[in-house]
Amino acid sequence: MSHQTSFDFDEPSPTAEPRSAPGGTGDERMAQVAPQPAVMAPLAASLDYDLRVSARARRMSLRVVHGRGLVVTIPRGYPRRDVATVVESHRDWVLEALADLDARTPVIYRQWPPQRLQLAAIGVRVLVVFDRNAGASQVPPETSIDKEQVLVLDCDADDRPAVATAIARWVKGLAKAHLSVLLKRLADKHGLSFRRVSIRGQRSLWGSCSSSGTLSLNYKLMFLRPELVEYVLLHELAHTRHMDHSAAFWATLEAMLPNARAIDAQLADADQRVPPWLELAR
Numbered sequence: 001m002s003h004q005t006s007f008d009f010d011e012p013s014p015t016a017e018p019r020s021a022p023g024g025t026g027d028e029r030m031a032q033v034a035p036q037p038a039v040m041a042p043l044a045a046s047l048d049y050d051l052r053v054s055a056r057a058r059r060m061s062l063r064v065v066h067g068r069g070l071v072v073t074i075p076r077g078y079p080r081r082d083v084a085t086v087v088e089s090h091r092d093w094v095l096e097a098l099a100d101l102d103a104r105t106p107v108i109y110r111q112w113p114p115q116r117l118q119l120a121a122i123g124v125r126v127l128v129v130f131d132r133n134a135g136a137s138q139v140p141p142e143t144s145i146d147k148e149q150v151l152v153l154d155c156d157a158d159d160r161p162a163v164a165t166a167i168a169r170w171v172k173g174l175a176k177a178h179l180s181v182l183l184k185r186l187a188d189k190h191g192l193s194f195r196r197v198s199i200r201g202q203r204s205l206w207g208s209c210s211s212s213g214t215l216s217l218n219y220k221l222m223f224l225r226p227e228l229v230e231y232v233l234l235h236e237l238a239h240t241r242h243m244d245h246s247a248a249f250w251a252t253l254e255a256m257l258p259n260a261r262a263i264d265a266q267l268a269d270a271d272q273r274v275p276p277w278l279e280l281a282r
Contacts, residue, residue, distance in 0.1 A: 049087060062090060064097035066276050109275040113157040120273065121222045121229045122178055124149055130157045161280045168201060168281035175199050175219035183215065183233050190256050192237045201281065206232045206267065209239035223274045231263040
């Protein structure tokens with residue numbers, strides 16, 4: 001499972017009892033938030049925050065999320081005129097959290113527009129070039145890391161969602177070819193089977209397995225080391241026999257991969273190897 005790095009702060013609504021403002025660091029599953037469509041609002045000193053209205057929220061919350069920056073969630077009925085004041089009152093915390101998150105991001109993914117990608121799963125380095133008169137080039141999954149490949153994009157380099165979408169679609173194509181073949185190879189090796197495989201762009205999961213035998217894999221696995229990718233695929237294949245995380249499930253998984261639990265722990269911060277701006281992909 002992929003975890004998004006976040007920093008949480010809860011602010012009571014004006015009608016709630018005042019309380020102290022705890023702050024801290026930790027991992028959060030993005031899927032736990034059910035926001036309404038986002039509205040971009042200005043924060044002082046040219047910073048932005050993503051304002052979301054949630055029917056499930058009971059309090060205002062400030063979070064700094066990998067790939068999204070500052071996300072402010074308010075309950076329905078919360079007075080929007082109060083949001084900027086609350087955000088500004090926690091300016092030091094926000095700036096510190098943003099700086100900490102930036103420090104956790106690989107240097108090659110901090111700059112814009114993106115210049116390089118590191119597809120560790122297949123050992124490929126990619127040079128990103130922008131040319132409005134060209135289409136996206138192809139990089140064979142078998143390419144050796146001793147050659148830096150070129151990806152040509154025909155979109156505006158300043159249009160972040162468009163760039164993220166183009167790169168996501170391209171990487172997804174590589175993932176479909178590479179992960180499907182690897183999954184079939186592992187299934188055959190261990191005498192397991194699945195109905196079909198789907199390549200998606202989940203925000204909170206590296207992969208999943210349905211009761212019907214459909215395995216959904218995250219294309220962002222292409223940015224992870226091969227041993228982590230193999231673990232995720234074996235993890236989902238083990239779910240074709242045990243849909244829970246029972247002792248029987250772990251016994252099945254560890255029979256295929258003896259150090260499975262140790263590798264599982266490494267996934268906690270593996271998403272830091274994924275370009276955070278891919279969250280902008282449409």
